[in-house]
Amino acid sequence: RAVRRNGKVPAVIYGDKQPPLAIALTYKDIYYKIHGGGFLTTIATIDVDGKKIQVLPKDYQLDPVKDVPVHVDFLRIGKDTEVNVDVPVHFINEDKSPGIKRGGVLNIVRHEVEFHCPANAIPEFITVDLTGTDIGDSIHI
Template sequence: MTGIVINVEVRERTGTGGARQTRREGFVPGILYGGNKGPVAIAASSKELLKAIRSGKFLAHMVDLHHSGESQPVIPRDVQWDPITDMPVHFDLYRVDESSVISVDVPVHFLNQDTCPGIKKGGTLNVVEHTVALDVPAGKIPEELVIDLAGRDIGDVIHISAVRMPDGARPTVRDRDFTVATIIGRGGKQDEAGDEA
């Protein structure tokens, strides 16, 4: 759990007019769906929701939803923004329990870039996938997928099969061994030896 708590109220009015009225009252309209229950129109305080979003751990992480003294785990799935004010105008929450397997996009983080032999020789890390979709239990969503570049040289290709997965996680795309990153030489060449040939 991220420690983020979202306090919500059930919205009685729905539709465009109801959403506008909710926003005028200082709330952001949303929808709670998933599980074995029907969708419920909800609203959260604009300030509280914005604070949760800006924490950096809102989307694709399990948070606590509080309503009328009850708590339930949810995964935020979407936030829509006003293009002028840059404020949230709508959000979607998905009901889960800690053992539910869900698909989330996890950011990729590269270790040891400063000691990577290929980068030291003048190569460049070419990141093909900045995030990787993983199927994970909702209670074990990793913050990031870590790839160690120690010992990597120019021309090396890092496929998803070479990446150590966190406990209980596996790539959502399993029918192909896709490339996560490569180390390319100067001018986009994969191999310095190829320059001399």
């Protein structure tokens, strides 16, 4: 609580067979990164006492009333670290889909797809092109 009163957000860096490291982040920086999108799939570099640590945000907690960050967990990234992340799916060319033009509806079952990949190869998003899709068509990822 004392950390939060000083305008900081408590966080912890763990993983890569090293002991957990408690840190405090600037509230404003972390707030905009969380609400800017892509936070949990973007590798960041955190400077701790002059040592640069590559991390991947794994979880964050928001205040249920104010919707502001209260705590963040980071996974320390090593050279061979593999991670499971949810990657967003973007749909393009809806206007070029004959099925949608004739009154069909795009039914999105999953807005994100789980990936298991090296931490340094996480895609920002997956793009699905709807050009030429007709009523009744399914796209499987």
